[in-house]
Amino acid sequence: MEMSLADCWGSSPASPIGFEGYEKRLEITFSDAPVFVDPSGRGLRALSREQIDSFLDLARCTIVSQLSNRQFDSYVLSESSLFVYSHKVVLKTCGTTKLLLSIPRVLELAAELSLPVLSVKYSRGTFIFPSAQPSPHRSFSEEVSVLNGFFGGLKSGGNAYVTGDSFRPRKMWHVYYATEEPEQPMVTLEMCMTGLDTKKAAVFFKNSADGGCSSAKEMTKASGISGIIPEMEICDFDFDPCGYSMNGICGPAASTIHVTPEEGFSYASYEVIKVNPGSVVYSDLIKRVLACFCPSDFSVAVTIFGGRGFAQTWATGAEVGSYMCDDLVEQVLPGGGLLVYQSFTAVTPGAVSPRSTLDVWNNEGMETTAKGEEMCIDWEVEKKVVKKDVVV
Ligand SMILES: C[S@+](CC[C@H](N)C(=O)[O-])C[C@H]1O[C@@H](n2cnc3c(N)ncnc32)[C@H](O)[C@@H]1O
Numbered sequence: 001m002e003m004s005l006a007d008c009w010g011s012s013p014a015s016p017i018g019f020e021g022y023e024k025r026l027e028i029t030f031s032d033a034p035v036f037v038d039p040s041g042r043g044l045r046a047l048s049r050e051q052i053d054s055f056l057d058l059a060r061c062t063i064v065s066q067l068s069n070r071q072f073d074s075y076v077l078s079e080s081s082l083f084v085y086s087h088k089v090v091l092k093t094c095g096t097t098k099l100l101l102s103i104p105r106v107l108e109l110a111a112e113l114s115l116p117v118l119s120v121k122y123s124r125g126t127f128i129f130p131s132a133q134p135s136p137h138r139s140f141s142e143e144v145s146v147l148n149g150f151f152g153g154l155k156s157g158g159n160a161y162v163t164g165d166s167f168r169p170r171k172m173w174h175v176y177y178a179t180e181e182p183e184q185p186m187v188t189l190e191m192c193m194t195g196l197d198t199k200k201a202a203v204f205f206k207n208s209a210d211g212g213c214s215s216a217k218e219m220t221k222a223s224g225i226s227g228i229i230p231e232m233e234i235c236d237f238d239f240d241p242c243g244y245s246m247n248g249i250c251g252p253a254a255s256t257i258h259v260t261p262e263e264g265f266s267y268a269s270y271e272v273i274k275v276n277p278g279s280v281v282y283s284d285l286i287k288r289v290l291a292c293f294c295p296s297d298f299s300v301a302v303t304i305f306g307g308r309g310f311a312q313t314w315a316t317g318a319e320v321g322s323y324m325c326d327d328l329v330e331q332v333l334p335g336g337g338l339l340v341y342q343s344f345t346a347v348t349p350g351a352v353s354p355r356s357t358l359d360v361w362n363n364e365g366m367e368t369t370a371k372g373e374e375m376c377i378d379w380e381v382e383k384k385v386v387k388k389d390v391v392v
Contacts, residue, residue, distance in 0.1 A: 021260035021267025043086030067235035119179035156334035185306025195296030201261035
């Protein structure tokens with residue numbers, strides 16, 4: 001089922017300074033409802049389209065396409081993606097969306113289904129245009145205070161981390177996590193890429209003379225996206241005049257890609273969740289993603305719950321020739337979780353996309369709030385930083 005863009009947007013949301021590609025990502029997991037309330041165990045999948053729209057409206061995004069299987073429902077949104085499992089909702093939105101405003105409605109709907117909150121995870125990279133973000137996303141401290149208002153009462157309390165090398169403030173990874181009890185085993189990989197190669201980015205401009213494609217299907221194939229995990233069934237969407245989003249589904253596993261190809265603020269993200277680490281070679285997967293975009297910089301955040309031993313080895317084994325690993329951080333999360341964060345820079349960048357001429361950073365490179373205060377986070381705990389020079 002597909003809608004035209006005209007149905008989704010009254011006017012172009014493009015900012016005069018550039019489109020914020022970096023997504024905000026919220027994952028809320030619920031425990032079982034009492035068996036007499038939900039004997040079939042449908043959980044959140046019982047939500048109607050109208051109910052789903054009611055929380056997406058609050059975040060300021062709309063469904064443009066849908067693909068489902070027996071295990072979950074996936075939606076491509078005007079701004080990124082939504083995945084609805086029986087006991088989990090993953091909402092990822094970019095641009096100037098107000099993702100966190102959707103929380104009260106999601107919790108209200110879950111309460112109507114008698115689903116208690118088990119855990120929450122919020123994550124994002126460092127915005128390219130932080131001063132363009134509206135409340136409640138003007139700073140990480142603002143986001144954390146909203147999240148604590150809803151989830152700070154879970155057993156672990158609210159835990160916020162800004163990981164990465166503080167000498168590279170544009171490559172920091174922001175995470176909030178709270179849980180009632182240890183989670184089911186699950187691996188999530190989130191990859192953010194900037195400075196896309198100009199020729200690779202051209203694929204995502206509709207009908208451009210420099211190698212653009214005429215449809216999302218063509219973009220999926222020409223870019224190499226269809227070959228990243230070939231078993232994935234793909235639902236893709238192309239934007240006018242440029243931009244691309246897709247969701248892939250295979251059993252319980254989901255993948256999603258979003259591309260902002262405009263020079264100056266080009267960005268692409270790749271994510272895969274509920275993937276079985278035993279069936280995918282981590283560094284091969286990363287290489288296949290990189291081959292689609294050839295970015296000048298990228299980061300990978302892998303979050304692991306349960307079965308840490310193998311998954312941890314899996315997540316730190318990246319071998320990506322021609323990229324230098326800037327830093328590798330391992331962060332323990334409450335409830336037996338582990339976050340492994342790595343950021344990389346091309347050793348010899350090919351076509352490096354220049355940044356926007358707008359200076360959204362102060363001289364020290366610190367992200368600033370809308371009011372211009374420096375973002376100051378002091379909740380970091382139990383952080384292990386391992387420096388690596390070159391990973392080849
Ligand atoms: C929604 S898509 C992909 C989002 C993803 N998070 C990203 O930025 O990589 C964003 C791309 O589509 C383009 N685009 C075109 N029309 C758009 C619209 N009405 N709303 C959002 N993006 C639009 C943007 O300029 C950008 O290149």
